[in-house]
Amino acid sequence: MDSSQPFVAVLGIAQDGGRPQAGCRRACCVDQPRLSPACLAIVDPIADQRFLIDATPDIGAQLAMLDRIAPRVGAGRVLDGVLLTHAHMGHYTGLVHLGREALALPGVPVHTSERMATFLLGNSPWKELVDHGHVEIVQFDTTFQLTPSISVRAIPVPHRDELSDTVCFVIEGPNHRVLWLPDIDSWDGWDVDIVELIASVDVAYVDGTFFDDGELERDMSAIPHPRIVDTVRRVADLDASLAARVRFVHLNHTNPALVRSSSERATVVEVGMRVADEGETVSL
Ligand SMILES: [Zn+2]
């Protein structure tokens, strides 16, 4: 990768609760390496700017990881903005670290949908971040220019929208397009054809929360996500070249595809798909 050109870096691949998940005493979490909630950095060395998609509870560790990946970008300013997908725990609560108890930068732009903006401006402790001048809410339209070389398209996504709506992002640089879609209820309930969307990008990071039904002891219908087996069927069976663009993120701690030696991981790899790795980069 040419590090003088814009790129994205994966800073987290786990579901909202990360790994270890609070209270999990099973083999999936005991003595396993830590994984952070899903997060993508957007880095523009030309504009000398760095952004995060989503502010996770692990934002401190994730900014430190970003410093290892892109130490020379934004050397004078840690963070030039945050883009939010939605108001679930793993995706926005890290904003508290932007306040006076921690980072306390002046006016970090937080790019959100209209409904997400209304939620943040109407509730503590989020509105205090704005009142104290540490966060500046920037409501996005469908497509917006993040830097002179990077544009972003926000696409509404069906998801459990208790506090806000939900979007995914297509990030477009001078040479490549990347999709970041960590959370969706199902491919069927969407007015966008996932196969067409994958065909329109170079790399597609998509919701891989669960591998298949029966993964949790509780009722899984209350937490809908497309199963990896379903995404494999829809995309790989149709077009092997499209499968090679798919990288799963937002994996629940119980997802057997997290285990590199598992047959479930082999199923993903066999069709040309991948489970994303923390620290991996894609040039834009
Ligand atoms: Zn999530």
Ligand SMILES: [Zn+2]
């Ligand atoms: Zn676990």
Ligand SMILES: [Zn+2]
């Ligand atoms: Zn969610």
